[in-house]
Amino acid sequence: MKIGLIGMNHKTAPVEIRERISLGCDIPGQRPLIKDLLHIDGVKEGVYFSTCNRVEALYASDDADPAYSGVLKFFTERFQVEEKELLKFLYVLWDDDAVRHLFRVASSLDSMVIGEPQILGQIKESYREASEHKAAGVILNRLLHRAFFVAKRVRNETHIANAAVSISYAAVELAKKIFDDLSSKKALLIGAGEMAELAARHLLNNGVREITVANRTLERAMEVAKSLGGRPALLDELEDHLISADIVISSTGAPGYVVKAETLKKNRKKRRNRPLFLIDIAVPRDIEPDVDKLQNTYLYNIDELQGIVEVNLDDRRKEAVRAERLIEEETIKFRGWLEGLSVVPTIIGLQEKSEEIRQAELKKSFSSLKDLSPEQAQAIDLLTKSIVKKMLHDPIQFLKQTRTHQEGKAQDLDYTRRIFNLNHGS
Amino acid sequence: MNMIWFKGTLACYLAATIIYIVYMFTQKKRLHLIGCSVLALGFALHTVHFIINYIHLGYLPVLNFRQALSLFSWAVAGAYLFTQMKFNIRALGPFVTPFCVIMAIWSMGLHEKTTEIDPIYRSFWLVIHVGTIFIGNGVFAISCVASFMYLLQERQIKTKKPGFFYRRLPSLSTLDSINYYCIMVGFPMLTVGMITGAIYAQVALGTYWRWDPKEVWSLLIWALYAALVHQRLAIGWQGRRAAIMSIIGFGVLLFSFLGVNFLLKGYHSFDILGGVR
Numbered sequence: 001m002k003i004g005l006i007g008m009n010h011k012t013a014p015v016e017i018r019e020r021i022s023l024g025c026d027i028p029g030q031r032p033l034i035k036d037l038l039h040i041d042g043v044k045e046g047v048y049f050s051t052c053n054r055v056e057a058l059y060a061s062d063d064a065d066p067a068y069s070g071v072l073k074f075f076t077e078r079f080q081v082e083e084k085e086l087l088k089f090l091y092v093l094w095d096d097d098a099v100r101h102l103f104r105v106a107s108s109l110d111s112m113v114i115g116e117p118q119i120l121g122q123i124k125e126s127y128r129e130a131s132e133h134k135a136a137g138v139i140l141n142r143l144l145h146r147a148f149f150v151a152k153r154v155r156n157e158t159h160i161a162n163a164a165v166s167i168s169y170a171a172v173e174l175a176k177k178i179f180d181d182l183s184s185k186k187a188l189l190i191g192a193g194e195m196a197e198l199a200a201r202h203l204l205n206n207g208v209r210e211i212t213v214a215n216r217t218l219e220r221a222m223e224v225a226k227s228l229g230g231r232p233a234l235l236d237e238l239e240d241h242l243i244s245a246d247i248v249i250s251s252t253g254a255p256g257y258v259v260k261a262e263t264l265k266k267n268r269k270k271r272r273n274r275p276l277f278l279i280d281i282a283v284p285r286d287i288e289p290d291v292d293k294l295q296n297t298y299l300y301n302i303d304e305l306q307g308i309v310e311v312n313l314d315d316r317r318k319e320a321v322r323a324e325r326l327i328e329e330e331t332i333k334f335r336g337w338l339e340g341l342s343v344v345p346t347i348i349g350l351q352e353k354s355e356e357i358r359q360a361e362l363k364k365s366f367s368s369l370k371d372l373s374p375e376q377a378q379a380i381d382l383l384t385k386s387i388v389k390k391m392l393h394d395p396i397q398f399l400k401q402t403r404t405h406q407e408g409k410a411q412d413l414d415y416t417r418r419i420f421n422l423n424h425g426s
Numbered sequence: 427m428n429m430i431w432f433k434g435t436l437a438c439y440l441a442a443t444i445i446y447i448v449y450m451f452t453q454k455k456r457l458h459l460i461g462c463s464v465l466a467l468g469f470a471l472h473t474v475h476f477i478i479n480y481i482h483l484g485y486l487p488v489l490n491f492r493q494a495l496s497l498f499s500w501a502v503a504g505a506y507l508f509t510q511m512k513f514n515i516r517a518l519g520p521f522v523t524p525f526c527v528i529m530a531i532w533s534m535g536l537h538e539k540t541t542e543i544d545p546i547y548r549s550f551w552l553v554i555h556v557g558t559i560f561i562g563n564g565v566f567a568i569s570c571v572a573s574f575m576y577l578l579q580e581r582q583i584k585t586k587k588p589g590f591f592y593r594r595l596p597s598l599s600t601l602d603s604i605n606y607y608c609i610m611v612g613f614p615m616l617t618v619g620m621i622t623g624a625i626y627a628q629v630a631l632g633t634y635w636r637w638d639p640k641e642v643w644s645l646l647i648w649a650l651y652a653a654l655v656h657q658r659l660a661i662g663w664q665g666r667r668a669a670i671m672s673i674i675g676f677g678v679l680l681f682s683f684l685g686v687n688f689l690l691k692g693y694h695s696f697d698i699l700g701g702v703r
């Protein structure tokens with residue numbers, strides 16, 4: 001059995017193909033692609049992953065060549081691209097490489113944003129679909145379960161998903177370190193730029209209760225407020241809104257300071273000393289730097305946020321190295337299991353295990369039966385040997401009968417290994 | 427004396443401290459759970475130690491410095507376990523347990539004098555007076571630690587270079603609420619402790635108030651915490667100022683506990699308490 005993985009992702013495919021990938025990613029009901037995959041000659045088991053950033057066909061075949069060309073054809077038909085063209089950005093991986101790749105994808109090491117958690121759910125969904133169509137057999141079942149296990153290990157044993165690696169995430173993380181729970185907090189967005197809106201959206205997704213959008217023109221304020229589900233306000237009313245706000249994001253094009261330390265200081269009593277977190281994304285800056293010196297007031301400008309992101313990215317790269325090592329370890333383990341899935345190693349495993357048991361039991365008996373003559377001892381030794389041999393005779397014969405149906409054989413081997421618990425260490 | 431219980435207690439406190447510190451670096455949740463259980467076991471042993479001593483001696487064992495230190499560490503451990511259950515802040519442990527260990531070791535190192543004691547100490551008022559004061563001390567210690575953690579975390583945020591502690595410490599808001607909560611529990615305890623102390627003095631000595639150094643310092647501590655409570659409730663003090671105030675309050679409390687005993691002699695001093703008046 002050969003494991004193959006053919007696919008493309010955001011790193012390999014050009015944008016016009018990626019558009020076609022992402023077209024299909026959110027539409028339900030067009031799923032039974034897995035059936036087409038299974039009908040390909042030589043493909044015994046298959047799982048088809050399709051997310052907005054990648055498509056991959058993972059399969060196990062007993063006849064590698066027709067399976068490979070069949071899967072290629074499947075891709076050319078699906079994406080309407082010449083095979084020659086398609087091969088430029090398709091990756092074709094076999095066995096260990098395919099296994100390693102799947103583990104990396106499941107652990108979110110191959111994602112656009114490393115460490116993002118959605119990918120695992122998407123793989124589980126694809127696997128569930130494959131199971132429904134009985135497309136996953138002994139090998140892929142085991143492989144996918146290993147992938148889920150590896151992803152869990154990577155998440156638990158490395159800090160890969162812990163740190164914020166974009167400015168808006170870093171801002172949300174800081175807000176949480178100041179306020180803990182954001183659900184009772186009010187945000188104020190001054191001016192509107194793309195990045196400010198993104199940060200505001202992240203805050204809303206993390207539970208911020210309400211948002212006010214202040215702008216020089218009410219029209220623009222209303223427009224942005226509508227898209228964020230907030231309330232519009234004019235810049236002239238800023239002072240009042242600063243009193244009720246807990247989190248301020250500023251990104252106006254104004255040349256001078258829009259928020260002054262003096263104003264905040266004056267209103268401290270009205271705010272009842274509540275903490276205030278200000279994020280200044282504008283260049284030139286909107287918020288007077290002295291604001292940071294006020295009590296319970298925390299000001300971050302764009303460079304400072306960027307600084308946190310850099311540190312986190314660095315950490316994440318270090319963690320990724322640890323994760324890769326872990327994945328390598330698991331890939332080797334899986335290879336061990338797969339190799340065991342042929343007749344000879346299984347028979348040897350069976351014999352070794354029974355011999356081990358026999359020796360251990362003999363040792364125990366001999367130590368309690370001290371007065372045995374050498375002949376008697378030899379007789380016992382022979383007796384146990386022949387019992388073991390007779391016991392193993394039928395299972396071994398059963399394994400030796402070559403089955404025509406490859407998958408059935410893999411299944412038999414897997415059962416045998418499990419019944420006799422021959423898979424130690426994995 | 428039943429030193430076996432106390433030795434067990436000390437071993438548990440020490441083990442919990444080490445486990446907590448390892449936890450702080452590795453951030454393995456299981457370690458924290460183990461540390462917490464070990465500390466709880468230590469606290470239980472400590473409690474048994476007190477009960478046995480109380481029954482054996484017939485009065486609350488707080489009449490010498492050794493016993494008072496032991497009671498202090500017991501109160502801090504108890505207050506910690508209580509706040510831990512309420513807030514579930516895993517970062518608190520490594521900062522609190524060293525307190526317990528230092529006080530327990532110090533107590534252990536002191537020489538035990540067995541002297542005849544005045545029968546007035548076999549009073550139930552002593553139990554209430556000392557009990558409430560020490561529960562107050564325990565939660566004030568936690569509030570001080572939480573305040574220290576607050577300042578540490580705030581520093582991480584203010585310097586714009588969040589690092590080791592930024593990730594490990596809880597949010598400012600959580601630390602501030604621990605501080606608030608502990609003060610709100612500790613202040614009534616301190617108040618009750620002082621009132622019962624006055625009543626006890628009236629019953630035992632015939633006078634409510636004697637301007638003894640400990641009494642004066644306690645009044646100062648009470649005033650400090652009263653001011654903090656007032657500022658919090660009426661003016662909305664929170665965060666940095668409340669944290670600093672809470673640390674000052676506990677600093678004065680520690681001075682009163684140690685300094686008044688060693689430097690300023692009064693009838694609360696242990697060498698006088700322990701001996702015959």
